[in-house]
Amino acid sequence: MSNPTDLRYTASHEWIRVEADGTLTIGITDHAQEALGDVVFLELPEAGRVVAKEEAIAVIESVKAASDIYAPVAGEIIAANDAAVDAPESVNADAYAAWLFKIKPANAADVDTLLDAAGYEATLG
Amino acid sequence: MAQQTPLYATHVAAGARMVDFAGWDMPVNYGSQIEEHHAVRRDAGMFDVSHMLALDLEGAGAKAFLRGLVANDVARLSEPGKALYSCMLNAQGGVIDDLIIYYLSDTSYRIVVNAGTADKDVAWMQARLAASGLVATLAVRRDLAMIAVQGPNARSKTWAALPGSEAASAGLKVFQAAAWGDVFIARTGYTGEDGFELTLPVDQAASTWAALVAAGVKPCGLGARDTLRLEAGMALYGNDMDDSVSPLDAGLAWTVDFKDESRDFVGKAALVANGASKQVLGLVLEDKGILRSHQQVFTAAGEGETTSGTFSPTLEKSIALARLPLGVAAGDAVEVDIRGKRLKARVVKPPFARNGKAMI
Numbered sequence: 201m202s203n204p205t206d207l208r209y210t211a212s213h214e215w216i217r218v219e220a221d222g223t224l225t226i227g228i229t230d231h232a233q234e235a236l237g238d239v240v241f242l243e244l245p246e247a248g249r250v251v252a253k254e255e256a257i258a259v260i261e262s263v264k265a266a267s268d269i270y271a272p273v274a275g276e277i278i279a280a281n282d283a284a285v286d287a288p289e290s291v292n293a294d295a296y297a298a299w300l301f302k303i304k305p306a307n308a309a310d311v312d313t314l315l316d317a318a319g320y321e322a323t324l325g
Numbered sequence: 326m327a328q329q330t331p332l333y334a335t336h337v338a339a340g341a342r343m344v345d346f347a348g349w350d351m352p353v354n355y356g357s358q359i360e361e362h363h364a365v366r367r368d369a370g371m372f373d374v375s376h377m378l379a380l381d382l383e384g385a386g387a388k389a390f391l392r393g394l395v396a397n398d399v400a401r402l403s404e405p406g407k408a409l410y411s412c413m414l415n416a417q418g419g420v421i422d423d424l425i426i427y428y429l430s431d432t433s434y435r436i437v438v439n440a441g442t443a444d445k446d447v448a449w450m451q452a453r454l455a456a457s458g459l460v461a462t463l464a465v466r467r468d469l470a471m472i473a474v475q476g477p478n479a480r481s482k483t484w485a486a487l488p489g490s491e492a493a494s495a496g497l498k499v500f501q502a503a504a505w506g507d508v509f510i511a512r513t514g515y516t517g518e519d520g521f522e523l524t525l526p527v528d529q530a531a532s533t534w535a536a537l538v539a540a541g542v543k544p545c546g547l548g549a550r551d552t553l554r555l556e557a558g559m560a561l562y563g564n565d566m567d568d569s570v571s572p573l574d575a576g577l578a579w580t581v582d583f584k585d586e587s588r589d590f591v592g593k594a595a596l597v598a599n600g601a602s603k604q605v606l607g608l609v610l611e612d613k614g615i616l617r618s619h620q621q622v623f624t625a626a627g628e629g630e631t632t633s634g635t636f637s638p639t640l641e642k643s644i645a646l647a648r649l650p651l652g653v654a655a656g657d658a659v660e661v662d663i664r665g666k667r668l669k670a671r672v673v674k675p676p677f678a679r680n681g682k683a684m685i
């Protein structure tokens with residue numbers, strides 16, 4: 201699956217959608233779900249938590265292993281996707297539909313530091 | 326650079342996700358690991374286990390040598406093809422490796438050892454053999470590939486894939502093997518299901534694999550192999566025991582044979598002197614999360630440690646094998662530290678699942 205060009209990315213395999221109101225919706229990339237294998241557990245941050253850029257704020261566990269998910273920018277968590285927690289396999293089914301949490305960035309300009317689709321693909325070698 | 330089995334190109338062509346395992350480039354999964362797991366519990370799946378090493382020990386001193394080398398007693402074996410699971414110990418009673426020994430005759434045995442320990446095992450065996458003064462030769466059989474076909478329909482699908490093999494293998498009891506031409510067919514496995522482990526010349530591996538696929542056997546990776554063996558309560562070398570752990574502390578006392586008091590084996594004195602100080606039991610996580618290896622366990626009798634943990638596709642819960650204080654019993658409530666949080670778990674007696682069914 202190709203990575204949607206309307207999203208931003210991190211080298212640690214998160215995707216970020218910039219919403220019309222400036223908030224960010226975050227998930228993990230298709231490459232990441234493929235590498236993890238069958239996802240069976242998600243631990244997501246609670247709304248209201250203030251997070252730093254690149255802070256490990258969520259955990260995704262596949263049958264094989266546990267991996268951290270990082271905040272792509274500093275800000276405040278405004279929502280977590282309970283539906284994904286209840287159905288972790290939705291991340292494997294469509295990694296770009298199964299969002300994990302939403303952040304209100306502390307500084308809107310921080311989004312410009314994130315990778316675009318071509319930049320992310322370059323990190324995959 | 327990692328070593329490749331004779332089936333490497335087959336795995337890559339099938340889209341397998343390849344990972345390094347004990348220095349070998351092995352398939353961890355082809356698609357969904359959970360589907361591969363269920364295929365073995367419900368139908369038939371197969372694993373390339375050619376990274377494991379077959380050794381042939383032959384000579385007048387073979388039996389006496391093995392009786393001194395490993396903790397189980399090969400004198401139990403008298404029926405051709407019968408297999409014995411054993412630990413090979415160091416002088417301190419730690420497990421150098423766990424292995425399977427097939428009896429062919431009093432002067433001929435086949436031994437199958439783990440991939441990650443193979444070089445260490447061969448060096449140890451050769452040194453012991455030289456020191457023993459016994460007459461036997463140990464041959465390393467990297468000319469052989471191994472395919473494990475496992476599941477309730479594994480035997481019938483193997484017979485469909487390999488015409489003529491049924492006559493040679495239909496009468497095999499569990500833990501028994503027979504030769505069928507160049508193929509050594511053993512009714513053994515590491516999944517808690519019925520099935521065969523086929524040892525065959527490397528140049529027949531790809532065609533045999535293809536015939537098994539055509540007969541409806543699903544290729545499965547090492548990921549599913551791990552969840553299957555854990556559900557079956559089977560130990561994994563390097564996780565559940567290693568050369569610093571005694572088999573008596575690793576849930577493997579049943580593989581240590583003290584019956585013949587006149588028999589000495591490497592590590593016996595240490596086992597007798599130290600006895601068992603821990604036990605291995607299963608855990609089922611009651612809170613949400615996934616148990617992994619080396620997590621701390623808090624019990625009323627003291628602290629313990631998980632040695633293997635995963636998500637169980639059969640139970641749809643997280644399970645673990647844990648090395649626990651002797652006072653703990655099945656049914657006890659314990660806590661496990663997962664990323665700094667203490668989560669509730671229940672102690673159970675393994676296996677968790679076998680022969681297609683949940684056991685707890």
